[in-house]
Amino acid sequence: MTTSAQESVLDVISGLLVEKFEVPSEEVRGSAPMRELLIDSLMIVEMAIAVHETFGIKVEEEELRTATLAEFAAVLDERLTDR
Structure with missing residues (x-):
């Protein structure tokens, strides 16, 4: 998938968090x-x-554990x- 200028990677990941993982939108912030x-x-x-299905990129679980959303x-x- 390629993201358009309108929809950044941050927007897509934020959307996944809210829609797929039911994280309250007020908790989804870059920090x-x-x-x-x-x-x-x-x-x-x-x-x-x-992430792999959406972007075609493999990520390690450790990357998800150590990074902020941004x-x-x-x-x-x-x-x-x-x-």
Whole structure:
């Protein structure tokens, strides 16, 4: 998938968090640690799968545990740009 200028990687990831993982939208902000948004191991695995299905990019679970939402989106954006 390629994201348009209208829909950034951050927007797509935020949408997944709210729609697929039912994270309250008020908690979805760039500074939020992904490990707090995805509160258990299963959610982390499911997000890694969702990212792969959405963007065609494989991510490690550790990347989801250590980054904030904004940091994670920036990593994905960089990987998409490098293709």
